[in-house]
Amino acid sequence: MNIEIQALSISVDKKTLLDDIDLTIKPNELSLLIGPNGAGKSTLLKACSGDMPPSKGDVFINQKSIASFSPLELAKTRAVMTQSYQMGFNFTVIEVVSMGCFNYEEDISQVQKLDILQDVMHFMEIEHLAERSFMTLSGGEQQRTQLARVLAQLWLPYEQDEARYLFLDEPTSSLDVFHQYHVLSLAKALTKRNIGVLAVIHDLSLAASFADQLVLLNNGKMVTKGRPENVLQRSHLEKVYGIKAEYYHHSVAVKPSVLLDQQQ
Numbered sequence: 001m002n003i004e005i006q007a008l009s010i011s012v013d014k015k016t017l018l019d020d021i022d023l024t025i026k027p028n029e030l031s032l033l034i035g036p037n038g039a040g041k042s043t044l045l046k047a048c049s050g051d052m053p054p055s056k057g058d059v060f061i062n063q064k065s066i067a068s069f070s071p072l073e074l075a076k077t078r079a080v081m082t083q084s085y086q087m088g089f090n091f092t093v094i095e096v097v098s099m100g101c102f103n104y105e106e107d108i109s110q111v112q113k114l115d116i117l118q119d120v121m122h123f124m125e126i127e128h129l130a131e132r133s134f135m136t137l138s139g140g141e142q143q144r145t146q147l148a149r150v151l152a153q154l155w156l157p158y159e160q161d162e163a164r165y166l167f168l169d170e171p172t173s174s175l176d177v178f179h180q181y182h183v184l185s186l187a188k189a190l191t192k193r194n195i196g197v198l199a200v201i202h203d204l205s206l207a208a209s210f211a212d213q214l215v216l217l218n219n220g221k222m223v224t225k226g227r228p229e230n231v232l233q234r235s236h237l238e239k240v241y242g243i244k245a246e247y248y249h250h251s252v253a254v255k256p257s258v259l260l261d262q263q264q
């Protein structure tokens, strides 16, 4: 059980956004997508989550083509947090989080639902914001609220042995350093619950610290994928980002990071 992306290409108006991508997302791994602005990271996430149809190739979730999933089946199999999450109405935080329960709401009692909401809000440290208007929150508080919503969507195992997936587009972009680590640790912990996580991230040191599989995209193409120490090689960083930098891991007592040369 996994996600198999096979020879995936996506074109819009004759522009190729993704070109012949092959990739496996495993349920017991945290896969992080890196690459410069416009590389195709969000497009790949949308293709994996069923929000953008392939022009060529296919995406198989647990051996079934994504095109054959019903919207409810998809909602039970994967949750998605996109980059922008404007709310059309003035929802409170708890209302936003409870939207994550829509796919199983009818199967549980009100008390069970409140328990789930409490659990995920506790996880994301937003319990104190429950009755606040979402629109009045800071950027980081909004991001943590949306993360609680997608967690709620996957909180109940609907079939224990069926792998599920979480797609996160820049989940740490508005977060302070504590919450960046908190969210990526949480993403890693979810992989122990048979949930595969694919997240877009820009911070290369965070990527080096947390990825089981790191995927480097550039101009819609896969440059390389694998362990962070192999992907974050000097030659790749120079070719793709135009920076002189390298992966550095001083000792097991500290996390690895990507260090920039003094002279660029």
Ligand SMILES: Nc1ncnc2c1ncn2[C@@H]1O[C@H](COP(=O)(O)OP(=O)(O)OP(=O)(O)O)[C@@H](O)[C@H]1O
Binding pocket: 012, 015, 017, 035, 036, 037, 038, 039, 040, 041, 042, 043, 044
């Ligand atoms: N619907 C669309 N129509 C035309 N071009 C698009 C469409 N969606 C994305 N693109 C273009 O495809 C390229 C890849 O976009 P994408 O959002 O996947 O990049 P990204 O790697 O996520 O970038 P960033 O790091 O800036 O968020 C960009 O050049 C973007 O302008």
